[in-house]
Amino acid sequence: MLTRLRTAFAVAMLTVATYALAVESAGSHPDTYVVQKGDTLWDIAGRFLKKPWLWPEIWQANPQVANPHLIYPGDVLSLAYLDRVVAVEPGPREEAPIGAVPLSEIEPFLKNLRVTDAFEHLPYVVAFEDNRLRGSAGQAAYVKNLAGAAVGQRYAVVRPTVRYAMPRNTRDLLPSGRPTPGDGALWKEYVPPTDRNEFLGYELTQVNVGTITRVPAGSVEVATLTLEDSNGKEVRAGDRLIPVEPQPYDLQFFPHPPRELPTDVRVLAVADAIASGGPRDVIALSAGARDGFDNGTVVSLWRTSTKVNDRVTGGQTSRMDDRFSGAGVALPEEYAAHAMVFRTFDKVSYALVMDGVKPVRVGYSARHPDTE
Template sequence: MRLKSALIALLLGGMAFAQGGLPEPKGGVTVYVIRPGDTLWDISKKFFNNPLLWPRLWQINPFIDNPNLIYPGEVLSLKPRPPALPVVKITPQAETVSLEEVAEPPPPVFYYSRGGHEGFIAADEWEHMGTILSSEPPKILLGEGDTLYVNVGWDDGVMSGDKFTVFRTSKVVLNPLTGKRVGYKVAILGEVEIAEVLGKKMSSAKITQSYREITRGARVRPAGPVVKEVVLKKGTERLDGIIVETLNNIELSGQWDIVYIDVGEADGVVPGNTFSIYTLPRKVFDPDAGTTATIPPALKGKLVVLNVHTDTATGIILQSSRQIEKGDMVSLDL
């Protein structure tokens, strides 16, 4: 009886605490994409160190009808949205009104939590990378906590505490229509932090995270942010391009997949731009006319730009009504 009473008190206390609000999620993450096997209990434990906060997590995600039924791919908010602000404040006067305050609605924001792991380097960025030269003590396979030496230093503006992403090149990316090299696909191996700058082209560093095997000769580049909030923006002039590659080495892509397009900063593209994705127009034979006819492009989905390079950009597919593939056309939304 005492055990049952204690359990009830614990649950009621946890629910009361959950209703009081949520602490700041670990790592500053504001959204989370649900994975297979996840539960609100597990997610609350992971980000708030308290699984009993799951009712509050459910409360700030009203799209969830049943807390026992959440599905992979759904985007979960980890922080409550700010309360809606009044649009206008009206002071009554004789036959007139005074608009003292006008609150502009905030621009739409896309939250993306895999910043820095998009797996693409533009062709003109390659010369700014570094290489792992050795480790202390010297060994073949490196992991978390190991000390290593990289050939970046004072000449590169590197300082102690700077963070770098470790990667290896997996594929040269060519434009599927022109055959021109546009960049490199890379596999992300881990993260390192500069411990001490030792010279113009030499620093010691420590591996802080290891996702795959790291070996001497792996490349390093400045790390991107862990969490991104991308403000969605419309373009001002028509711009068309094509999808040149995908992140996951798959022929057909869909919602939440990463893709790379052949237009970038030089074309006026900025993070937050949205593009519509279309099939390319194609020629077919018209037997009645005895000539060829053109099938117009068909809408397949939408993507938002996460990162831009000089001539390319990295995006994530927001919507897809059918499978998306390399060579599909993209058109900037105006």
């Protein structure tokens, strides 16, 4: 399955354009480059261009290549003139083609995370066979409020994990969906004030999948779901169910700048982390389809301007500079990384950090990728 997805991912359609004349080289470079195993199109372009996210424009400007969507280890890329037609010498075609980003690193997030406006109406797990406290592959979970279910139907078991809101109201959730007591929201206080003050949605994490093996009948009020995913997490009482989507995400990505960029787009969270992440980490952004974001949108991420206490002329304080709100010395904004959106919802998007010079933190702002 993963091999098939990788191949499909690499076959990324590119629109016909004549952008190559505007591409800037990153400085001196060899006349040719042989594609190596482990390279990605983003990485290769990053070595020779100032804007690595423009790699599609270089490959698409090559009319000599019968299929410019597939680049293989062993291909020889002509780099003599980055502002002219690029010639490619085919390699041996003995290995899988190379895509823009390593699919294996984002596939779990493509499948396992989604954002919804509400989850309380979803059917939920109430118990497990033999009075177990948790459920795993091969075991039965009993589900309440699964009206109209039929034997053989497959469902994904999901868990509400985060309530996203701007600017300071993001909360960690228990499996029941209630806020985690005493979570403190310490790292979320790092998000600076913003004009976009609203609820953005609930994150649901897929923990397992299962098949309905028995439906409610007589005095029995629950449906029986046999869990299947041996690589999934243990299922808990309170976890919710949604129908399995046959293809929940795109297999093709077209790196491009945002069609429009609303103000105050922030990093809401870093997947599987508390406050910061680096290349190949997945982040949540506070903009989605309604804001013009779609799969392939590339942004640059910046640490916003903050104030620090002047310890020479200012007052004495023990407050951390990052949360210093009094009169102080304003610092410049700092570039951190580029990120590419790979899954979009109405108000929230997930993006993969592609490259950077420093860690990306919760609260950093998203800018046009050309911002310097």
